[in-house]
Amino acid sequence: MAEKQHPAGYAPTNGYSRSDEEGARGSDRELRNKKRKKWALYIIAFIIFQAGIIALFTMTVMKFRTPKYRMRPVNSLSTTSVQASSFNARLSTQLGIKNTNFGPYKYHASNISFYYKGTRIGSAVIPKSKADFRRTKKVNVEVDLAVPSSLASNTEWGIDISTGVLPLTSQSRLTGKIEIMFIFKKKRAINLNCTMDLNITGKKLENITCK
Numbered sequence: 001m002a003e004k005q006h007p008a009g010y011a012p013t014n015g016y017s018r019s020d021e022e023g024a025r026g027s028d029r030e031l032r033n034k035k036r037k038k039w040a041l042y043i044i045a046f047i048i049f050q051a052g053i054i055a056l057f058t059m060t061v062m063k064f065r066t067p068k069y070r071m072r073p074v075n076s077l078s079t080t081s082v083q084a085s086s087f088n089a090r091l092s093t094q095l096g097i098k099n100t101n102f103g104p105y106k107y108h109a110s111n112i113s114f115y116y117k118g119t120r121i122g123s124a125v126i127p128k129s130k131a132d133f134r135r136t137k138k139v140n141v142e143v144d145l146a147v148p149s150s151l152a153s154n155t156e157w158g159i160d161i162s163t164g165v166l167p168l169t170s171q172s173r174l175t176g177k178i179e180i181m182f183i184f185k186k187k188r189a190i191n192l193n194c195t196m197d198l199n200i201t202g203k204k205l206e207n208i209t210c211k
Contacts, residue, residue: 064178067105067131068098069190070210071170072138077203084158087147091122093205095139095192097174099131105188106130107176112192114143115169116157121145126172145198164201170194 075093082089095112099105107130113123122145131137151157160166172192177185194210 062102062180062184064180064186064188065100066188067100067178067190068096069172069174069192070096070098071192071194071196071205071208072096073205073208075205077198077200077205079200079203082161082200084161085147085152087145087161089145089200091143091145091198091205093141093143095126095141095172097131097137097139097190099133099135099137099178101133101178101180103133103178103180103182103184104130105176105178107174107190110172110174112141112143112170112172114145115171116151116160116166119148119151121148121151121168126174130176161200164199166198166200168196168198168205170196 072094075091077089077091079089081087091114097105097107107128109128110126111123112126113120115121122143124141124143126139126141129137129139147157170192171194173189174191175187175189177187179185192210194208196208197206199206
């Protein structure tokens with residue numbers, strides 16, 4: 001029997017070569033799908049990371065916190081008269097404005113007053129200024145304390161003067177704005193309410209407690 005002749009350049013084919021080609025194409029598709037899934041996971045992870053950074057930034061840097069306003073234990077007293085009817089003294093003390101924000105707290109001029117059992121015996125001006133971000137602003141004040149006519153003949157006042165210790169309270173209020181990144185601003189008012197003992201003999205304030 002004569003052998004079947006094939007034209008020149010003819011390559012014999014069979015089922016195996018076709019299935020090999022289909023297998024190769026399937027492998028390519030599977031590889032591309034794996035790459036797409038990998039990139040999708042990377043993108044999702046990046047989005048979650050960015051969302052976490054934004055949330056952390058919002059809860060820390062962008063959060064507005066009310067500054068704390070306190071009287072610091074730095075003080076001295078000079079007296080010119082310690083008589084009940086003519087008490088006169090100058091108190092030098094220091095106030096602290098603790099700003100924990102990531103931006104300055106700018107406040108307006110104000111004052112601080114000192115009281116003896118509800119009667120004011122002295123006050124001082126607090127000039128306009130600012131507490132820098134993450135800092136405590138220290139404000140030195142000098143207050144002239146003098147007995148008003150309503151206390152000159154008061155029995156309790158006379159007794160406290162004679163013992164050398166005057167129970168006092170102080171009050172002050174600051175109003176201003178917190179600025180973050182020079183863009184975001186928020187008004188804040190802070191109060192100082194303190195109780196203390198003025199030791200006339202020791203010439204200083206003692207037992208300072210602020211709310």
